[in-house]
Amino acid sequence: MTLLERADVQGLVVSGYGRMPLSCFLLLRLGDAAAARRWVAALADRVTSSEKPEERRCINVALTASGLTQIGVDGADLASFPAALREGMAAPHRQRILGDTDASDPQLWEWGGSRVAPVMGEVHALLLLYGADEQSFTAVVDDEQARLADAEITVVHRIEPLPLPGRDKVGKFGTEHFGFADGMSQPVVKGSGQEDKLAGDDARRGVIETGEFVLGYPNGYGQQTPWPTVDASSASGRDFGRNGSYLVVRQLAQDVAGFWRFLDEHSRTADGLSDTEARERLGAKLVGRWRSGAPLVKAHHRDDPDMGTDNSFGYAAWDPHGQRCPLGAHIRRTNPRDGLGEDPDRALELANLHRLVRRGRVYGVALESPLGGDDGRERGLVFICVNANLERQFEFVQHSWCNNPKFAGLYDEMDPLLATQPAEGGNYTIQDAPARRRLTALPNFVTTRGGAYFFLPGLRALRHLGTLRPS
Amino acid sequence: MKQTAFTIVTPIRAGEIERLGALLDEIGSDIKDNPHLRFGQFERLHYASLLTVIDAGAQPVLIFEGNLDGPPEVFLRQLVEEAGAAVDTIYGHCLDYPAPGSRAAGAVVHYLASHDIGADTFYVAWPGRRVSEIFDEQHLRDRIGEMLDKELSAPDGARTTVALRAALQEGVRADPSLAWAGEIPPKPLFVRQGSNVLVALALPPLAAGLALLRSAFARSSGRTSRWMARLILAGVVGAVAWIARRLLAEEEIDADGDRQRHPDWQTAYARWSDQLGDLVQRENVGVQNHMASVTRIKDGWFRLRLLQVVLWVINLFARLRYNKGKLGSIPSIHFGRWVISPDRRHLIFLTNFDGSWESYLSDFIDLSASGLTAIWANTDNAVGCPQARWLVTRGARDEPRFKAYARSSQVRTQAWYSAYPDLTVSNIANNMALREGLFADLDEPAAEAWLRRL
Secondary structure, eight states, X not given: OOOOXXXXXXXXXXXXXXXXXEEEEEXXXXXXXXXXXXXXXXXXXXXXXXXXXXXXXXXXXXXXXXHHHHHTOOHHHHTTSOHHXXXXXXXXXXXXXXXXXXXXOGGGOSEEOTTSSHHHHOOOEEEEEEESSHHHHHHXXXXXXXXXXXXXXXXXXXXXXXXXXXXXXXXXSEEOTTSOEEOOOOOEETTSSGGGGOOHHHHHHHEEOGGGTSTTSBOTTSSBOOOOOSSTTSHHHXXXXXXXXXXXXXXXXXXXXXXXXXXXXXXOOTTSOOOHHHHHHHHHHXXXXXXXXXXXXXXXXSOOGGGTTOOOOOSTTTOTTSSSSOTTOHHHHHOOTTXXXXXXXXXXXXXXXXXXEEOOEEESOOOSOGGGOOOSOOOEEEEEEEESOTIIIIIHIIIIIISOTTGGGOSSOOOTTTOOOOTTOEEEEEOOSSOOEEXXXXXXXXXXXXXXXXXXXXXXHHHHHHTOOOO | OOEEEEXXXXXXXXXXXXXXXXXXXXXXXXXXXXXXXXXXXXXXXXXXXXXXXXXXXXXXXXXXXXXEESOHHHHHHHHHHHHXXXXXXXXXXXXXXXXGGGOOHHHHHHHHHHTBOOOSEEEESSTTOOHHHXXXXXXXXXXXXXXXXXXXXXXXXXXXXXXXXXXXXXXXXXXXXXXXXXXXXXXXXXXXXXXXXXXHHHHXXXXXXXXXXXXXXXXXXXXXXXXXXXXXXXXXXXXXXXXXXXXXXXXXXXXXXXHTOSSOXXXXXXXXXXXXXXXXXXXXXXXXXXXXXXXXXXXXXXHHHXXXXXXXXXXXXXXXTXXXXXXXXXXXXXXXXXXXXXXXXXXXXXXXXXXXXXXXXXXXXXHOHHHHHHHHTTEEOSSOOOOEETTTEEGGGSHHHHHHHHHXXXXXXXXXXXXSXXXXXXXXXXXXXXXXXXXXXXXXXXXXXXXXXX
8 A cells, every 4th residue: 555645745635624723715816927936835835734734723725727827837738637627617517517507606606717707706726724723823824914915916815714613512523504513424545544543344435545535646446547747847747746636615605594494394293383303303304414413324213412423334234215314315415325326335336436535614603593584694614625536526426416316216306405406496305104205495505606626736746836937 | 119220421511511510500509499400209219419520431421310219211201201301401411412303202211221320239228118108107107296295295195005005006097198007018028038038049059069079079979070070179269269369469569559659648638628618518408418439440350340249249238138227237328329430440439328428437437347448449549548458358447548538539419319308217217117016916015115116
C-alpha cells in the first residue's frame, strides 16, 4: 500500500478541522498575474498540510479553471484538466446534471456560475481559513486579508460558517439546520493512517482507495486517474496534479420553516391536530436517520440517541425493500451502500466507486422555532467535498443517485431534501407493509445560491505556480 | 411480435452535409412536433435516430436507425406513405435517391431497404414487448396505483395484503377499459427456452468432438479411422494454436504502436475535447439517452474476421440468453446494436439507454468489460482503445482511457426519438410483472411482493 504523501497534500483532504469551530471562506478574484503568482508561492509556506493539522489555525487554498488561466496556466495545459473543471459548475448541461434549475439557476447565484455578472461574480480562487479560538482566528483572517490586498486580490464573496449547533449534544458530529445530526458517514482515505481504526465489515464499507480522493495514487479500479500537467517541460510541471484533488463547493440555502411545515401538515391526526411523534417519524423517513443520527435501518421504531453515530449497516440484508429506510430516502440515495443490484458484495464495491469526502459547514443563524414560520434570514449548508474525479464521483452522486427519478427501480421522485422539484411539486414513496404510502406536492427545501469547481493543489504544485513565466 | 432493427446508411451528396445536418437538427430540436417528421405517429416504432457521420467511409453518410415491432419493410412502407414529403426532404440530400419524377412509393421504399445494413449484433431488453403493450402496462400501473391510494385513504378501506389485493383486482375487473389486462400474452420461445436452445446448439459440436477423441484414442476403433481422427484433431488443435498466436502477435504490434502513439492518448483526448460541448448539449434532458459511436476497424483481414465472429457470438447470446432486461449484466439498455459499415472499415454502435452517459459507461466497465473489450479491441481512433490481452482481458478495465476512447468515438445524434422516454428497462419489467401477477394465484409472500410493485 502506498502511504499518502501527507506533507504535500492539503489538510482538508484528511480533516474537517473539527477542533476549529471558527471559519471563514473567501471567494477571490485575482488581479495582476505576477502579484498572484508571488502570493500563491508565499502562501504555500503557510498552507496547512495533511501531516498534522495545526493547533490554532488552518489555511487551505484552491483555484478554479479561470483562476488557473489568470495566474498564467496556458490553454494547452488547461486542456489537461478534466472537462468538468474547465467548463465549471454552471455550464448549461451541468445544470441538468446537478439539478440547478428554476430557483437554483446559476443566473440567480450570489457567486460562482460563469454566466452571472461576470465581473462581480466570477471566482478565481477559494481561501479557507479556520481558527480554534477568537484570537487566533482574527489574527489569521487579518493577516491573510492584508496579503490579499497587497497582491491586488479582491474578495468577491465571503462565507462565514457558524460553529455547528448542537455539537456538544451529539458529540463529534454537528447538526445541520433541518435539525439532523450530519457527517456520520465519511469514507476513510486509505493510506492516511485513519483506516487503522476500522476493521471487518466497517473497513470494507468505509475504507476507500487513496486515488479516489488524491491524484497520483491507485483509484478504485487500481489505476491512476490522469492528472493535469502545467508546463510539462519541467519535472514539477509534469507532476503538477500529483497530491492534488478536486474540490466542489456549493452554497445550499435551506428552507427550514418550509421543511417542518410540510412535515407537520403531512403527519396530522385524523382530527387535524399536530402529532409530534408522527412528524418526527416522517422527517426520519425523508432523511433515513432520526434527528440523533440513529439510522432507520437499525432503529426503525423510534429514535435511539445511543445509535446516533452508528454507521455499521448495509441495506441488502437489513432492509432490501425500503420498509425501514425508504428506497428514496436522502441517506440511501447519497450512499446506497450494498443496496443496488443483486449481489450485495459487488454492489458495495460499485457504490464505493462514487464516494465523497465531505468537508462542509453550516452558515446562518439557527431558526428559533421551526414550526413558528420563517424569519426571512438565509441559512443553510456550505457543501464542500473532495474527490479525484468530478464526473464519476460528485456529479454521478448528484445525477444518477440524488436527482434520478428512476433510482433503485422507482418511477418519478427525487431526493426529498436536495432536489429541485418539478413545478407541480415532487413525489415521495414510503415503502411499507402491506402497501406503500405516497406523498405528493413536495416543495423545494433547498436552493443553490452559489457554487464552483476548484482544483486543490498539493503544496509543491502551489510553489510551481509561483515559478510560471508570463506567456 | 418480433422486434427488428434497420440501419439505413446512405452517402450524402457532395457539399450537402451542412444543409442536411441543419434539417436534422431542426427535427431533433422538437422531435414530437417539428413540421417535418413526427415519429410519434408510427405505433410500431420504439426508437429512431438520424445523424450524419463524416468518417464512416469514402464520403459522409446519413445513418437512420430504427427499432421496430415487426419487419422493417412494413414500417418503411408506412413511413413513405404517411411521411413521404419528409423522406424526400431528408433523402434529397443523399446520393442515388430517386429523382423527383420517379419517386413512386415503391422506388423510395426500395431505395431505403437496399441501403439497410441491419445489425451484426442486435440487443433488445424485452423481446416480444410491443410499443402498445409498454404503454398499456404503464397505464395499468397508474390506474392500480390510484385505486390503492383511494383504498388507503378510505377510513374503512382494506388494510391487509389479501384484502388490498382483492380490492385492486375488483377495481380492475370493474373497469371494462382494462379488460385486456387479464389476458397475458405468451413470451417468445427464445425468451422461455433460450438457454435450452443454446445447450442444444452446443451439443452437436461437443458430441462430434467427443466422438473424434474416442475414435482417435480408443482401442476399439480401426487403425485407419484412428489415424484419420488423429489427423483431424491435430488439424483443429493446430488451427486454434495458429489463431491464438496470430492474436497475440497482433496484440503485441498494437501495444508497440500504442507506446509510440503520438500524441499520447491523454493529449489526443484533451485536443479532441473541444467537441465535447457539442455532444452533451442534448444529453440528460430526460431519463434516457442515445449514443452513436463510430470507430475505425484495425487494419488487416484478421481483425475484421475476428470482430465479425465476436459480434456473431454476442448476437447469439443476445437472442438466446440476454433477453430478460440485461445484456451481460448491464441493466440499462433498451435497444442496442453493433454493425459494420458498408465499406467494412468502420464499426457503428447505436444505443438507447437509461441514465447518464457517465453511469452507462461505468456499467460497461464495471459489469461487462470482457465482452466490450472483445468488440472494441478490434477498433481504433486518435485516443485508441486501451490494450487488450487475449482479446477479453484488460482493455475496458482501464477506466479513464476507455471512457476517453468511447467519448471521442461518439458522433452527435442530431434527431432522436423514444416512444416511451419516461420509462426505464426496470420500470417496463416491473409493469409487466405487475400485470402478470394481477390475477395469478399467489401465496402470501408472493402477494406481498406483488403489492411492492406499486
